[in-house]
Amino acid sequence: MRNFSQNHEWLSINTATVRKSRGVDLPLPHIIEACVERGIGAISPWRDQVVAAGLSVISKMVKSHGLKLSGYCRGGMFPAADAAGIQASDLDNRKAVDEACELSAQCLVLVVGGLPGALAGQAAHKNIELSRHQVHDGIAKLLEYAKSCGMPLAIEPLHPMYAADRSCVNTLEQALDICDALDPSKTGALGVAVDVYHVWWDPKLESQIVRTGKNRLLAFHVCDWLTPTTDLLNDRGMMGDGVIDIPKIRGWVEAQGFNGYSEVEIFSAAHWWQKDHAEVLDTCIARHQQSV
Amino acid sequence: MRNFSQNHEWLSINTATVRKSRGVDLPLPHIIEACVERGIGAISPWRDQVVAAGLSVISKMVKSHGLKLSGYCRGGMFPAADAAGIQASDLDNRKAVDEACELSAQCLVLVVGGLPGALAGQAAHKNIELSRHQVHDGIAKLLEYAKSCGMPLAIEPLHPMYAADRSCVNTLEQALDICDALDPSKTGALGVAVDVYHVWWDPKLESQIVRTGKNRLLAFHVCDWLTPTTDLLNDRGMMGDGVIDIPKIRGWVEAQGFNGYSEVEIFSAAHWWQKDHAEVLDTCIARHQQSV
Numbered sequence: 001m002r003n004f005s006q007n008h009e010w011l012s013i014n015t016a017t018v019r020k021s022r023g024v025d026l027p028l029p030h031i032i033e034a035c036v037e038r039g040i041g042a043i044s045p046w047r048d049q050v051v052a053a054g055l056s057v058i059s060k061m062v063k064s065h066g067l068k069l070s071g072y073c074r075g076g077m078f079p080a081a082d083a084a085g086i087q088a089s090d091l092d093n094r095k096a097v098d099e100a101c102e103l104s105a106q107c108l109v110l111v112v113g114g115l116p117g118a119l120a121g122q123a124a125h126k127n128i129e130l131s132r133h134q135v136h137d138g139i140a141k142l143l144e145y146a147k148s149c150g151m152p153l154a155i156e157p158l159h160p161m162y163a164a165d166r167s168c169v170n171t172l173e174q175a176l177d178i179c180d181a182l183d184p185s186k187t188g189a190l191g192v193a194v195d196v197y198h199v200w201w202d203p204k205l206e207s208q209i210v211r212t213g214k215n216r217l218l219a220f221h222v223c224d225w226l227t228p229t230t231d232l233l234n235d236r237g238m239m240g241d242g243v244i245d246i247p248k249i250r251g252w253v254e255a256q257g258f259n260g261y262s263e264v265e266i267f268s269a270a271h272w273w274q275k276d277h278a279e280v281l282d283t284c285i286a287r288h289q290q291s292v
Numbered sequence: 293m294r295n296f297s298q299n300h301e302w303l304s305i306n307t308a309t310v311r312k313s314r315g316v317d318l319p320l321p322h323i324i325e326a327c328v329e330r331g332i333g334a335i336s337p338w339r340d341q342v343v344a345a346g347l348s349v350i351s352k353m354v355k356s357h358g359l360k361l362s363g364y365c366r367g368g369m370f371p372a373a374d375a376a377g378i379q380a381s382d383l384d385n386r387k388a389v390d391e392a393c394e395l396s397a398q399c400l401v402l403v404v405g406g407l408p409g410a411l412a413g414q415a416a417h418k419n420i421e422l423s424r425h426q427v428h429d430g431i432a433k434l435l436e437y438a439k440s441c442g443m444p445l446a447i448e449p450l451h452p453m454y455a456a457d458r459s460c461v462n463t464l465e466q467a468l469d470i471c472d473a474l475d476p477s478k479t480g481a482l483g484v485a486v487d488v489y490h491v492w493w494d495p496k497l498e499s500q501i502v503r504t505g506k507n508r509l510l511a512f513h514v515c516d517w518l519t520p521t522t523d524l525l526n527d528r529g530m531m532g533d534g535v536i537d538i539p540k541i542r543g544w545v546e547a548q549g550f551n552g553y554s555e556v557e558i559f560s561a562a563h564w565w566q567k568d569h570a571e572v573l574d575t576c577i578a579r580h581q582q583s584v
Contacts, residue, residue, distance in 0.1 A: 121519055161451065170495065171495070243410060
């Protein structure tokens, strides 16, 4: 297992972590500059932040600073209530692949979607099996395109509390079943993003990480689970402030040969997004060394 | 599958559902009278409510009204930070078995506990495997006692969002692994409580219900998953108001031969606990007929 205690060579900042500074939206170019100033060598930006700043602007900044992208957030949201919705999703996902390629991201992260309409508070139906079939089909189609571009797709199983509105892929086992079906020879074109927040509770986590293997371990995300957790989406904790044994899980991942970035992804409306982003980034560096 | 649309013969009210009426604590004797008035034939009371009213008082009421107990809530909370804590848990769980026997409950429901201290906001450690071992050992000890009393123990897998503070048994598969280890001959002395709120998201739910089989299906709980869900504990929905396909899951359970009560268990601080309990119970009856 790599020693992270002396530097932050393997730290990546998911830019949602500093989406806001003192409660105010922080533009992606500012985030990038703040990362570069601190010697942070990798980021994982969100599409909405890239669009707001302009893809070509961000692409130039990334290249001029020699930044790596541990991932690009995000494709997915495959299920839809009708054929037009499916088609729109397919098109948008191809666009996400193109953007990921332009930014030389190591993978496109897929948050696959749940019941159509649920995120807006009104699910079109209750058939989660149907959504899971649509996810399977959507990834199958996108994978053909992504392979032609050389962009790996990383399915991110999301915590079961997001099954209705964000992702009906909720365990690593389930994500790997999709990988087995669509990429049985484990080429690396399709794999998973392991986020400790989503999977730490899983009694089968270690065995499924072994099953994943190096070729399919495309991304590793960290934050922490707070007790109490006061919001289902935006109350993630800084590494070390919660109950997840992050080094244990990193050990399992690295035992499979994973040697990539540890990407910090914290959504924290009431706490970290209210602080100055400089303090947040400095804390990420310190905790990366102490608690990851 | 049984037809529930014409009556509420198989409705049970978990008394937490009407723990408060118009925001004020409702004593268990009042809850029982309100259920009896409506021809509700079964309840599942919580220990704190029983203690507040007095066990003998409740026992007499239950018997005089001919009420059934679809379960007794609850034993468990096995993990502890030290030997004294384990011993206290063991003693308290035996007491819960005794109370369940006095009330002729069909089973004692076990919410097994998570990381010691986490419920109070300060976990003693981050070793969820240790907690899982303590749960295994605690159930093993309690099972010997419960068998001697003839009281079935129902492990209730809780949603993974409660893994830290309430239950480190988070899937039906995991609960059944414990059953296989401790009661391999499937005597019915140890089984599970299937609550749709906790398990609806699970891609392996149907296959694990098949694995459960009739002897281990000791209780079936219903409510609904709301989108959005605004609180991790106390924002459960009334059946029909959320995204869970409850009849589908009931069909799976009944296909295994389950023919017991459908127990309504709703924690709803901001909505149902603010209404008059009469309205809540009438709604439970209506939704039991329409949406379960």
